[in-house]
Each structure stands twice: as C-alpha cells, then as structure tokens.
Amino acid sequence: MAQFGLKLGVRRVLITALLAALVGIPIVFMFHEPAALHLQSILDNFNSQLGTDTLTEIPQLSFWEHKRLGYLLKKASMPNKTVILTPLNHAWVTAGMIDLYFESFREGENIQELVNHIVIVAIDKLAYDSCTQIHPHCFMLRTNGVDFSGEKVYMSEDYLKMTWRKIKFLQNVLEMGYNFIFSDADILWFRNPFTLLVEDFDVQMSMDIANEANTGFIYVLSNKRTINLFKYWYGTRERNLGVHEQDSFKKMLGEQGVKDIGLKLRLLETSLFSGYCERSNDLLHVCTMHATCCVGLGQKMGYLRSALNAWKEFKALPPHEKLSKVPNWGSC
C-alpha cells in the first residue's frame, strides 16, 4: 500500500511536471519573447539614432557563397591572382554611378581591358540584378537583416555595418589567395594604377589629404601579414563602437598589435590617386579621381560628372596644349 501510494505520488509529480512543461513553455515564450524583442527594438532604435553600431554578428560566407566567390574570382582574375573589387548598392545604380565608373575605363588611357578583372560586389538584391545586366562578374554579398539598397546616411548604423561587412569580405578574399585592388564606385579611373603600385608593399592605400588614409582605394597583396591585418582590423570593431572602418584603421596603425604584424604600408600620393579633398594638378600623370569630401549621392555624382568631363576635355587637346593644361575638375 505504502509503495503504491509512493508510486502514485511520483506519477502525480511527473504528470504535473509534464503539464507544466507543455503549458509553461509556451507561456514563457508568449511573455518573454515579445518582451525581449520589444526591448531589442528599443535598443536598436536607440543605437541607430546615436549612429552607433549594435555589434550584430556579421555572417560568414556560407559554403555555397564561398564556392560561388571562388568561381567568380578565378574567372575574373589576372594570371597572377589579382582582381579589382568594387562594391555596389541599388542607390548607386539608380544614380548612374556605376555607369560613370565603367565609362571612366573606356575614357581612360588603355585601361578598358581592366574591366574584365572587376568583380562587382553587390550588397543588395536589386544591385545584384542590375549588375548582371551590365557585367559578367557579379557577386551577391548578403548581410542578414540589413537592407543595404537605399542611400546610406554617413555614419548611420547601416552605414557602419556596411563598412565592416566590407572588411570581413576582403579578409575572405585574401584568405582565398587573391591580391586585389579594392575601389569604391565613386572613383574614376584614368590610367592603369598597377604601373604605379610597387611590389614591395603589402598594402597601398589612397589618401584624402596628406597623411590621412582613405580606404576607398586599396591595393593589398595576399599574404600572412595582410590576412592578420584584416583580422586585427575587424577585431577593432568591438573596441571602437560607432567608429567606421577608416577611422579604426588610422587608430590601429599606432597600436602594438599592428606593429607586431610587421606590415609594409604605403600611402599613395594625392597627385596620382586623387580626390576632391585634394585635387591633382597633374593631368599628365593622375591615375584616379575619388569623390572624397563630397557628401551624399547628389554631390558625389555632380563632381564625378564634371571631373570626367574635365578628363575628356584634356584628352581631346593637341599634345603641346596638354603639357600646359591646368585642370578644372569642377566642384561637388
């Protein structure tokens, strides 16, 4: 009898526990999850207003994305495993920036062939679809939960995520053994930069003005040092919340961790790798023109159009006039 009573007691406890589990778990979900989500959205909202970075995990490439990237890099690469990478979003397509970018390769001095080595890195689906209409090498770079199709306000949360996504992606490309020139789409190419980029540096990077690095145009060789550099760079995201990758880069250059990497870095003179912040006067040698210091898509497009016109005007001059031509690049 006593034994039976005990068993009955045990059974009652078990049944109660089971019922509690069946009823209780949904209750926990019903009350806790919306509350948690609500809190998260308040935090996200708060953070995006502050323009800080919520440090959401940036996803690794999936197995298939990795395969697809490998295939594209191989297809677009020069024989020595070098590619040109250019990011693209829908807003830049709509504004006509990518057309201007490609036009500069046609208008430049013998650089049309380089277009075959460009991989466009689309950061939203619409940009990807547009890319496939105009270019053979398009890669879709996904970032879960963020819509990168609109124009990103400088230093907004999405803007920051976009810049950090880029660093992680470039690290992946280096790990796959490819050297690259990373070039933003708001850069016009006039001449072949490879002839000016020397072999004995790991990283060669453009500048806004003297000694101020600009990450819009970077040439990176794939080796152990540069892979470590990009890992380190990405790692600074946690320490520098709300800071974009370019400022993080400048900050980290002074750090022991970067010195230990033993990286050979060269900043590229603005007379050759030029931008609106510090416009080149040297039409005979200038290689690229970047819409730096122009804020917003409208300003950037205005400047790029007038700079490309200035270049065309220069090209049309007879040789003796070219020598003395003073550039008038226009303004933002």
Ligand SMILES: *[C@@H]1O[C@H](CO)[C@@H](O)[C@H](O)[C@H]1NC(C)=O
């Ligand atoms: C790869 O080849 C191109 C074209 O010949 C050359 O300009 C460039 O410097 C080479 N890059 C490397 C890393 O050897």
